[in-house]
Amino acid sequence: MTWEVLSIIGTIAFAISGAIIGMEEKYDILGVYILGIVTAFGGGAIRNLLIGVPVSALWDQSILFYIAFLAMTAVFVFPHNLLRHWKRWGNFFDAIGLSAFAIQGALYAVKMDHPLSAVIVAAVLTGSGGGMLRDVLAGRKPTVLKDEIYAVWAIVAGLLIGFKVIVSPLELYTLFFGIVVLRVCSYMYHWRLPIKSL
Template sequence: MTWEILNILAVSAFAFSGAIVALNERYDIFGTFILGIATPFAGGIIRNIALDVPVIHVWEQGYLFYVALITIAIVYFFPKTWVMAWDRWNIYPDAVGLSAFALQGASFAVQQDFPLGGIVFAAILTGVGGGVTRDVLAQRRPMVLHQEIYAVWAMVTGVVIGLGWVDLYNPFHTYSIFLLIILCRVLSYHLGWHLRFRDLYRI
């Protein structure tokens, strides 16, 4: 039940984020649904291809596809003035999707008996893959390439799970790391944390 809830939250959040970006870029209804569907599912597809795991696993939970479609439809048919205002808050659903999908990717790698490196790699690809796909399709600079911290939080998730510091079968542990990564991502955005060190050497 824990993972089903996290998967629904992740798919809804990234589908919402993708649809908002599409509408702000003035995509039509077809483009909005394509971008909204690509955002939650691209990360898992990229992960499976990179780890040489059948992509069919991504589509086995068919109800998530309907969750994405319903979310996109709700966003698309809401008053456009509301939707345009939501773009400034897109950081929050994006943080939810990043955290939930990083957890899901790390869990998937653990189930496939991958070593620590594979678990971290799966967490990063699953966590940031959808957001990167969304931004590339919308012709925006991907968040993961910005100076602000983004992919690092997916990497942290993979390390914590790969080292066994979190019991994936314990709902309290799972939800705690889920909420912690969301908090870290939101704080890093609002406080302007970044990985750019060149400013330290300016005179």
């Protein structure tokens, strides 16, 4: 149940995030859908390749594709003033997607009995891989590569799940909300990682 709920939350959040950026960049309807699909499923596809899951496993998620399609359609037919609120709500959706997918990716790797390093990589790629692909396709600098704290929260999820500090469904939901809050705080209060300029 926890796995399915996190998958649905992450899919909706990232599909909406990608669709909103597509509309902001004035993409046509096909571009909006492609950007939304890439954001929602790109990270999971890259993760699957790296941890040894067949690429064809992606096509077993047909219900999630339908959910993403419905979410993107709802965004597309919504009034255009939605784009004016992107700065606030876009980051919030992104935080939800990051948290849900990072946890889902870490759980996936643990379920396959992979070592801690693979659990962390799976968390980071699932949580931020789709967003990176989205930003590249939209011609933007990927959020994960900026000085703003982003992928660190996925690493935290990977560590806690990999070390089995977080195990029960209640603990997973607590971790989910905790990472969302931390990610929201990191952009609201401009938390930064150290920068070394040459």
